[in-house]
Structures are given as C-alpha cells and as structure tokens.
Amino acid sequence: MQVYEAQNSKIPVTILTGFLGAGKTTLLNYILTERHGHRIAVIENEFGEIDVDSDLVLASDEEIFQMKNGCICCFVDVRNDLIQVMKKLLAQKDKFDHVIVETSGLADPTPVATSFFIDPEVTDAVQLDAIVALVDAKHIGQHLHDKELDGSSNQAVDQIVAADRVIINKIDLANEDELALLETDIRGLNQTAGILRAEYGKVDLGGILGISGFTPSYVEERAKLLDLDGHHHHHHHSHDPSVTSVSFTFDQPFNQDRLLTFLKRHLSENSETAFRTKGILWMAGDERFFVLQAVHELIDLRPDHPWRADEAKQSRIVFIGRKLDKAALEAELRNCLSESGG
Numbered sequence: 001m002q003v004y005e006a007q008n009s010k011i012p013v014t015i016l017t018g019f020l021g022a023g024k025t026t027l028l029n030y031i032l033t034e035r036h037g038h039r040i041a042v043i044e045n046e047f048g049e050i051d052v053d054s055d056l057v058l059a060s061d062e063e064i065f066q067m068k069n070g071c072i073c074c075f076v077d078v079r080n081d082l083i084q085v086m087k088k089l090l091a092q093k094d095k096f097d098h099v100i101v102e103t104s105g106l107a108d109p110t111p112v113a114t115s116f117f118i119d120p121e122v123t124d125a126v127q128l129d130a131i132v133a134l135v136d137a138k139h140i141g142q143h144l145h146d147k148e149l150d151g152s153s154n155q156a157v158d159q160i161v162a163a164d165r166v167i168i169n170k171i172d173l174a175n176e177d178e179l180a181l182l183e184t185d186i187r188g189l190n191q192t193a194g195i196l197r198a199e200y201g202k203v204d205l206g207g208i209l210g211i212s213g214f215t216p217s218y219v220e221e222r223a224k225l226l227d228l229d230g231h232h233h234h235h236h237h238s239h240d241p242s243v244t245s246v247s248f249t250f251d252q253p254f255n256q257d258r259l260l261t262f263l264k265r266h267l268s269e270n271s272e273t274a275f276r277t278k279g280i281l282w283m284a285g286d287e288r289f290f291v292l293q294a295v296h297e298l299i300d301l302r303p304d305h306p307w308r309a310d311e312a313k314q315s316r317i318v319f320i321g322r323k324l325d326k327a328a329l330e331a332e333l334r335n336c337l338s339e340s341g342g
C-alpha cells in the first residue's frame with residue numbers, strides 16, 4: 001500500500017453501476033451526445049446496445065472514438081481490458097478531464113474499483129472519484145425485497161451499499177409516494193450517499209462527477225457525503241439488516257503511520273465484510289486533510305488540499321459492511337490518535 005502525494009492533476013474516475021435495465025446505457029448515451037460542456041471519457045462494456053453511429057467522429061484509433069460533443073468513448077470487456085484501455089486513454093489525456101467506467105448490470109462494482117488500486121501506471125494518473133449507482137424507480141423494489149436473497153449476497157443491495165451517489169432513474173414510472181418510499185429504502189441501506197432523481201438518465205452531471213474534491217465547495221461536499229447527523233439519521237428496516245454503517249468523528253489528529261497500519265490490518269482481516277470505508281482525516285503534522293477511499297481491503301489514502309483557515313480541523317470516518325463492532329473500532333481508532341496533538 002502506498003500513500004500518494006497530492007497531485008491535483010490526477011484524473012478522477014467514476015464507476016457507474018446499476019442493476020440490469022436500470023438505465024446505464026441511457027445515461028451514457030446522454031453523456032456522449034448532449035451538449036453538457038463536460039469532457040468525459042466513457043468506458044462502456046456493452047458494445048452494440050448504444051446507438052451512437054450518427055454522432056461518431058471516427059477520428060482516432062481503433063477502439064477510442066471522439067464524439068461530437070467533445071466526449072470520447074470506447075467499448076471494452078471491462079473485466080479483461082480495463083487497465084489496457086485506461087493506458088490507451090491516458091496517452092490522450094489532454095482530450096478529457098473525467099473518466100466514467102460502466103460496470104455490467106449484475107457485476108459487483110468492487111473488482112472494477114480494484115483495477116484503480118493495483119496498476120502503478122494507472123494509479124499514478126487517475127484516482128477513484130466515486131461509485132454511482134443507478135436504480136430503476138419502478139423495478140428496484142422487487143430486487144431489494146428479493147426473499148431468495150434476503151440476508152445473503154444481493155447484488156442490487158450491494159451496489160447501493162457501495163455507492164457514494166444513488167440516481168433514482170425512471171421517475172416517470174413512479175408516483176411521489178412510491179419515490180419517497182424508495183428513498184427511505186435506499187437510505188436504510190446507505191445513510192451517506194447523496195440521492196438524485198432522473199428521467200432517461202438526465203442528471204446534473206455536477207451532482208455525480210468530481211464529488212471527491214474537484215468542486216469549489218469540496219470540503220462541504222465531502223462533509224455532506226459523510227454527514228450522518230442530518231435528517232437522514234434514521235434506522236429504517238433494511239432488507240439485509242446485517243449491512244450497517246458506523247461513523248466516528250475525532251477532534252484530535254491521527255498519527256498517520258499508526259492509522260495506516262491499523263486500516264491495512266483491519267481491512268485485510270475483514271475483507272469479506274468490510275464493503276466500503278471512507279473518510280476525511282486530520283493527520284498530525286500536516287496542513288492538508290487526507291481522503292480515505294477503501295473498497296473492501298483496497299485502501300487509497302492521500303493528502304488533499306490544505307484545510308481552509310475558517311474550518312475546524314476534524315476527522316470523520318465511516319465504515320460500511322457486515323458485523324461491524326463499533327466499540328472495538330472506536331478503541332482501535334483512538335489508539336491511532338497522535339499524542340502530540342496537531
């Protein structure tokens with residue numbers, strides 16, 4: 001594991017997940033063809049389903065296409081070729097400022113996220129921005145309430161649990177009461193993700209891209225992402241009550257080495273049950289806040305911007321998974337605090 005030096009030139013990568021038919025291709029079509037002003041590279045793994053022929057400008061090499069609206073696109077088998085394609089994209093990185101990777105409908109987003117932690121050339125150039133899960137407002141309920149899968153691995157549940165943002169798509173197919181109920185269900189599985197609504201994938205891209213530090217209000221955004229004290233702090237029933245989240249706030253800085261050692265040990269010992277861990281961290285002796293993004297046992301911890309003068313330094317960390325022992329985690333984390341203060 002490495003701690004990366006702050007490099008704001010790293011290209012943020014969003015992983016787009018969502019159950020079969022949720023509207024991922026529709027959203028990607030919207031991104032590739034509308035004039036939204038962003039320059040996005042889309043890695044799409046379902047060639048054939050997307051109708052882009054009329055908008056293709058067959059300008060570049062075999063697999064990577066430049067779109068009329070400035071985006072670029074390529075089609076690959078994500079599982080096998082993601083790293084290779086990322087490298088090809090990076091060779092033309094002046095052409096885009098964000099990458100979106102679609103995972104297939106039944107896939108666990110985790111192995112895709114994993115790719116961004118393992119290849120040194122890739123990890124040097126890009127960083128995971130967020131996992132975005134798309135849900136079908138009309139059909140997701142039946143997957144979430146799937147009795148067969150209750151309590152065991154349910155892909156639709158796992159995707160929502162892992163997400164930083166959830167887009168409820170197909171809102172034209174549900175009424176306000178149904179949407180409110182669905183939001184409550186989603187909130188029961190994931191207390192921290194921002195929830196957006198969309199019709200035919202039309203979302204404000206600013207709401208799903210660059211949420212880990214590339215917006216002007218990065219700290220507020222992050223705080224919101226991690227804030228568990230707001231209105232959403234309910235413990236509604238969830239289909240898989242074994243998946244929970246616990247969060248901690250510390251007003252004392254961490255000792256970086258001790259914290260890393262603990263996280264590495266804890267997440268590797270609990271890689272099956274620790275779905276997602278994220279945080280904003282105050283480290284002793286460093287003016288910058290650190291961002292922690294972990295998916296199962298894979299940890300990405302890196303310094304970000306300096307704390308602003310007007311904000312209180314503080315660490316917030318959230319663990320999402322099964323069999324979380326809050327008291328034990330708190331004791332371990334307290335052990336990693338710096339004695340010397342900030």
Ligand SMILES: Nc1nc2c(ncn2[C@@H]2O[C@H](COP(=O)(O)OP(=O)(O)OP(=O)(O)O)[C@@H](O)[C@H]2O)c(=O)[nH]1
Pocket residue numbers: 018019020021022023024025026027046049104105106169170171172173198199200201
């Ligand atoms: N009514 C309605 N239909 C939608 C909306 N968004 C997408 N659809 C339709 O839903 C169907 C599935 O959309 P896709 O974009 O192919 O879904 P996907 O997530 O890529 O599906 P998979 O390839 O199976 O993973 C298509 O027929 C879309 O036209 C929406 O907001 N409202």
